[in-house]
Amino acid sequence: MKKMIQTSFMITLICLLTFVFIPQGSASAKIEDGTYSVDYVVLKAENNSVSMANDYFSKPATLTVENGVQHIQITLKSSEWIKELKAPKGGSFADVTVVSENKTADTRVVKFKVDGDLSKPLEMKMHVYIDSMKPVYDHNYTVRVDFKVDSMKKTGGTSETNDKSNGKQDETENKTQSGNGNKEGNKQVENNPKTGDQSSFVLLFIALFASGFFIIRKVNLSKQTN
Template sequence: MKHQSTISPLRVAAFLTCAFLLAILLFTSRAQAASVLRDGTYTIDYTVLKAENDSVSMANDYWEKPATVHVKDGKMQVEVTLNHSAWITEYKAPSNGGFADVEVVKEDPAADTRLVRFPVADLTVPLESKIHVTVESVDYDHDYTIRLSFDEDSLKESESAASSKAEASVDKGNSPSPGSAAAVPEKPASERTGKSAALNNAGDETGDSASETGSGDREIPNPKTGDRTPVLALILLFIVSSVFVFRQVLTAERNKK
């Protein structure tokens, strides 16, 4: 009599659970490794989003790209340039469980730009920020909450930092300061003509302004940073495969009886 081996549903469940946990562990480890940068200067693209959803904020047009990331002793500082600087009268970033004014690195009143710096703990998570917009010419005065979503795939070492390293290998005495903000370009306000007169349709306001309309309502793909899609896909795959395998095992067990 030919012996037929049986597969215990409990063993199948144990195997699938172990495989699922291993996949989650590998994904988490990869995400954590990607968020750790060695000391240096980098550039990264980002998008300014609304507070309540992943629609692009009108404020996105007033935040120059890319941002510069300075990493020292494992801590990150991000620098961004604002155009129409005079309109953005307050800019606060997360700090010690609350929000604090960002550091102003330099200003160019003639070009109406401002370079600011603030700490960031994790580039994979959209950074919530608070801004106050005042445009006296149109009697506009409102508070907004925005989120900076960084594109991890665009992260690369700053060209100025790379060239500095090359020069240092030839002449260490001529290398520029590692904290230099030269990598952040500034555009004159004249290049921004044609924009709306104010951020009056930004739609990120925490107060009483109207919702954002027009191009500001466009949706962008889920940010690659902080994206939970892979985890959700793994969970869904685990559930579907578990149901399928259990049905196959139970069918085989019934056929043997």
């Protein structure tokens, strides 16, 4: 009997460890459609130290999610110095899209599709050229943009939702949406929906059920033998 209890305990322990350490990245990475502000920091390629390039990036960034597709929009400062900026795309890197540029303020708004997991630092390639420096500063390097997913706040809906709020619905419905929008705008986004929690409880239930079934079966076999 003692050996049977020890075996049951080991099975339960293994199941519980599986429950605790099972990856749940797919659930936490899912972000519902909408527009969000998200803070971030630019890190060096080789370690988690803040890169000097961090000062060229205005915070926060804007994240737009539509039909599950994520796009990041960032405002660059001292943009005249930034000759090239590339984001990950299909295992390589591609130039970001220029949305707008202000020569007077020396800023540039750029946009790129998120190709990867936003909860992990994204590598980006930069070319900085400063001809006013002596000697001229001309350097290509890699940085990692670390988006603080926990800081995300919803600021609006998708383009379809925004169109509706601009007059495609009746006045009563617009008022209702406006009220809900204000509440959502001040609410911090939960990146891990209930799907992950439900999966965890299911795994725990299976572990306990398997352990109980094993004990009952052993007891019954022991009685039959005796």
